[in-house]
Amino acid sequence: MQFLYFDPGLGAMIAQAVVAAVAGVLMFSKNIVYKIKVLLGLAKKNDIYDDIDISDSDLENESKSDK
Amino acid sequence: MINKKNHSASFRDPSGYIFIDQGVVKRRINPIYFDQYKALKEKELFKKLFSASWLVKHKEVFSDDSQIIIEPEHIPFVTYPYEWSFGQFKEAALLTLKIQKFCLDNDMSLKDASAFNVTFFKGKAIFIDTLSFDFYQDNEPWRAFKQFVSHFLGPLLLARYHGASVLNSLINYIDGVPVKILSSMLPSKTKLNPFVYSNVHLLAKYEDEYKADYKGKTKKSTLSKKAQLNIIKTLYDFIKKIELKEQSEWGDYYNKINYSKSAFEQKSKIINQWIRDLKIKTLIDIGGNDGTFVRRIDTDLEQALICDIDNNAVGHNYKILKDNGETYITPFVLDMLNPSPAIGFNNKERDSFLERIKGFKPDITLALAVIHHMTLSGNIPFVMSAEFFASFSNCLIIEFPKRKDSWVERLLNAKREFKEHFNFYNIESFEEAYIESFDIVEKQEIKDSERVMYLLKNKNA
Numbered sequence: 001m002q003f004l005y006f007d008p009g010l011g012a013m014i015a016q017a018v019v020a021a022v023a024g025v026l027m028f029s030k031n032i033v034y035k036i037k038v039l040l041g042l043a044k045k046n047d048i049y050d051d052i053d054i055s056d057s058d059l060e061n062e063s064k065s066d067k
Numbered sequence: 068m069i070n071k072k073n074h075s076a077s078f079r080d081p082s083g084y085i086f087i088d089q090g091v092v093k094r095r096i097n098p099i100y101f102d103q104y105k106a107l108k109e110k111e112l113f114k115k116l117f118s119a120s121w122l123v124k125h126k127e128v129f130s131d132d133s134q135i136i137i138e139p140e141h142i143p144f145v146t147y148p149y150e151w152s153f154g155q156f157k158e159a160a161l162l163t164l165k166i167q168k169f170c171l172d173n174d175m176s177l178k179d180a181s182a183f184n185v186t187f188f189k190g191k192a193i194f195i196d197t198l199s200f201d202f203y204q205d206n207e208p209w210r211a212f213k214q215f216v217s218h219f220l221g222p223l224l225l226a227r228y229h230g231a232s233v234l235n236s237l238i239n240y241i242d243g244v245p246v247k248i249l250s251s252m253l254p255s256k257t258k259l260n261p262f263v264y265s266n267v268h269l270l271a272k273y274e275d276e277y278k279a280d281y282k283g284k285t286k287k288s289t290l291s292k293k294a295q296l297n298i299i300k301t302l303y304d305f306i307k308k309i310e311l312k313e314q315s316e317w318g319d320y321y322n323k324i325n326y327s328k329s330a331f332e333q334k335s336k337i338i339n340q341w342i343r344d345l346k347i348k349t350l351i352d353i354g355g356n357d358g359t360f361v362r363r364i365d366t367d368l369e370q371a372l373i374c375d376i377d378n379n380a381v382g383h384n385y386k387i388l389k390d391n392g393e394t395y396i397t398p399f400v401l402d403m404l405n406p407s408p409a410i411g412f413n414n415k416e417r418d419s420f421l422e423r424i425k426g427f428k429p430d431i432t433l434a435l436a437v438i439h440h441m442t443l444s445g446n447i448p449f450v451m452s453a454e455f456f457a458s459f460s461n462c463l464i465i466e467f468p469k470r471k472d473s474w475v476e477r478l479l480n481a482k483r484e485f486k487e488h489f490n491f492y493n494i495e496s497f498e499e500a501y502i503e504s505f506d507i508v509e510k511q512e513i514k515d516s517e518r519v520m521y522l523l524k525n526k527n528a
Contacts, residue, residue: 008210008212008214009277010278011270011274013212015272015273015274016208016288017288018269019212020290022262022264022301023262023265023294023297023298023300024297025261026261026262027297027300030304049157049158049307050161050165052165052300
């Protein structure tokens with residue numbers, strides 16, 4: 001059973017379809033830009049914050065999560 | 068076990084509530100949430116969230132058919148979103164997204180995304196609402212999406228364009244900044260950014276369009292899990308990169324100060340000596356800037372709270388803490404002339420700063436180079452500042468800059484024709500007022516400067 005104790009906003013639920021479509025395009029284009037940067041050796045890593053893709057084994061290692 | 072009365076901040080979610088049992092914070096889980104709780108436990112999701120330090124640890128202390136009681140780990144001092152620096156805010160937002168991604172990977176979903184679900188503990192953002200997890204329903208959009216925008220993305224964008232101090236105005240929005248206000252406050256050029264346009268402006272437009280549909284005529288929308296993951300990932304990548312536009316001022320603070328290196332060293336030595344003698348374990352540094360003097364303390368502290376009015380100084384402090392991997396420091400933003408009030412229903416949902424600091428009971432309070440600001444910028448009479456410090460401090464280390472100190476001169480000159488109204492600003496009146504609340508334990512002049520250090524003990528302690 002699912003229950004809700006605040007209004008998620010009907011508009012917000014519908015808007016997510018558009019938000020997701022834009023997100024898809026952004027990810028696709030960023031991926032291409034990133035690949036080009038890697039090819040040219042320009043890609044760099046962000047320091048303080050992790051990437052969102054964290055594996056289960058990383059999760060067990062506390063030091064991985066935002067220091 | 069009889070039903071306990073819920074804590075005044077814990078009533079929104081029917082899944083359960085927080086209560087205080089003989090001074091210990093506990094959480095009751097209602098049968099309505101048993102399925103979710105058991106799933107999280109059996110699938111070892113709690114275990115994984117604990118080991119990553121994403122979620123506050125808890126242990127189950129009671130369980131029957133009508134209730135489950137858990138006891139979360141004690142967090143000595145809870146800070147609220149309107150007391151965070153920009154960097155802390157960012158980390159809290161990213162943590163929420165990481166948890167949502169983790170949930171989706173495990174067929175769960177966060178049912179809310181309030182910034183109040185997060186606080187700071189042991190040098191990291193930590194999620195504290197154990198009952199925020201629900202089952203993921205196939206093809207359902209993220210119900211907490213709008214809340215995430217109102218509580219996290221929106222405020223971060225506002226800070227990006229209007230400065231980090233905007234974050235401290237969130238005190239007016241316990242339910243997050245309404246998307247319509249966000250949309251109108253952001254510069255028009257942000258409409259050209261497809262990410263900001265879709266996540267904020269378009270969201271506000273849709274919300275406006277559908278708000279009149281009371282009868283639920285509009286058909287339920289769907290969204291694949293893949294599409295929701297794309298939203299989460301782009302939010303994450305965007306927030307990770309978001310930076311403040313403004314130049315921060317903390318940078319050369321200690322270069323701008325008006326005393327010599329030897330005076331600085333001496334001040335630090337006096338503090339260390341007193342802290343060591345009193346075997347201090349917990350403290351609060353009021354107006355502690357980036358935490359320089361606390362970091363120079365050479366004995367082991369259990370918990371040091373360092374607050375400052377300047378969001379950027381707190382941000383810098385937090386960055387140093389991250390770089391050093393410190394776990395005993397909690398930096399936060401506080402204007403001591405206007406400390407965070409209690410807010411929410413009955414004015415009891417979020418405690419005031421004074422309420423929380425009295426609960427924390429620091430062994431000592433440091434007030435270094437703040438009394439002249441309180442007295443001369445804030446016009447706070449000595450008696451009143453003494454009462455303020457005495458309300459939560461057993462001991463107080465306070466630094467008094469004399470009238471000849473260049474900062475004091477500057478502040479006095481800014482008073483122009485009213486300068487003589489501040490003739491009371493002198494060491495005799497200071498002592499006279501403070502001995503009403505405190506006993507002077509020690510007093511030391513800092514050589515080569517116009518400053519005096521006091522170690523005071525509360526008369527009522």
